Amino acid sequence: MLDAPVSWLTENVLGDPQKLGPCGGTTANAGTPTNAITAARGGDMVHIKVHETIFHPGHYRVALAVNSRSELPADPEVTTRETEKGPYSVSAKINASPLPPVLADGLFVHTTAQARGTFFEADVKLPNINCDKCTVQIVEFMAEHGYNMDGGYTYHHCADFKITANPAMPIDNRWPGQGRR
Numbered sequence: 416m417l418d419a420p421v422s423w424l425t426e427n428v429l430g431d432p433q434k435l436g437p438c439g440g441t442t443a444n445a446g447t448p449t450n451a452i453t454a455a456r457g458g459d460m461v462h463i464k465v466h467e468t469i470f471h472p473g474h475y476r477v478a479l480a481v482n483s484r485s486e487l488p489a490d491p492e493v494t495t496r497e498t499e500k501g502p503y504s505v506s507a508k509i510n511a512s513p514l515p516p517v518l519a520d521g522l523f524v525h526t527t528a529q530a531r532g533t534f535f536e537a538d539v540k541l542p543n544i545n546c547d548k549c550t551v552q553i554v555e556f557m558a559e560h561g562y563n564m565d566g567g568y569t570y571h572h573c574a575d576f577k578i579t580a581n582p583a584m585p586i587d588n589r590w591p592g593q594g595r596r
Contacts, residue, residue, distance in 0.1 A: 417553060417572040418534065419464035421451040424573075429468045434566035437487045437552060438573035441565045457543035457580040457587070463522070463553060464536045465572070470528040471557035474509060477519045477539050480550045481591045486516055490569040491556045500561060504568040507556040515542070515589045518551075526558075542587035545580045 416430030424432065424439050424446035432441045440446040455461060463477060480486035491507035509521035523535035555570040562568065580586055586593050 416466040416468055418466055419462050420453045420574040422572055423449060423575045425449055433570045433572060434563055436490060436566055436571045437484050439571045452575045452577050455541055455576055455578050457541055457578050458584045459541055460538035461541050462538055464534055466534050471560055472526045473556040473558045474524040475522040475553060475555050478516045478552045479518055480516060481546045484550050487552050488516055490567055493568050502562050504558050504560050541578055542590055543580050543584045544578055544587055544590045544593050546578045549576050551576055
């Protein structure tokens, strides 16, 4: 469940609907938009807070799409093992030095169940950019999990943002549409 920032979809107590990439929903339930847009200043930290309501070993990744959700990266590359029930996920690549559109990778790596009610929290730095409606994506790779038709081995959450560049900092030109202003 995405507790912060405010999700772009209304989520139930389990975080559903969250399976369909890139931003949640399912084939049967696209979800109900919240229409929430979080205002932020470029170069500031955004607080990420997730509540893992059902234990899955794995980790989280945060990415940013400036113009369109089609800019979001593919789900993490997964290694699987065959079982009598079909493929199960074993691991997924983590990029220790991520480049745009990924802001952070390998957050909250965990292999054992957390106490019920545990939250994972981190502050992730936003690039110093301007965007009227961009998307911060938080995905969870799930290890030891069967393939899910809607989301593979990944749960998907997103939040919509309006980022206004900090004029005291240089614009981060690695992001789309951020040429000289």
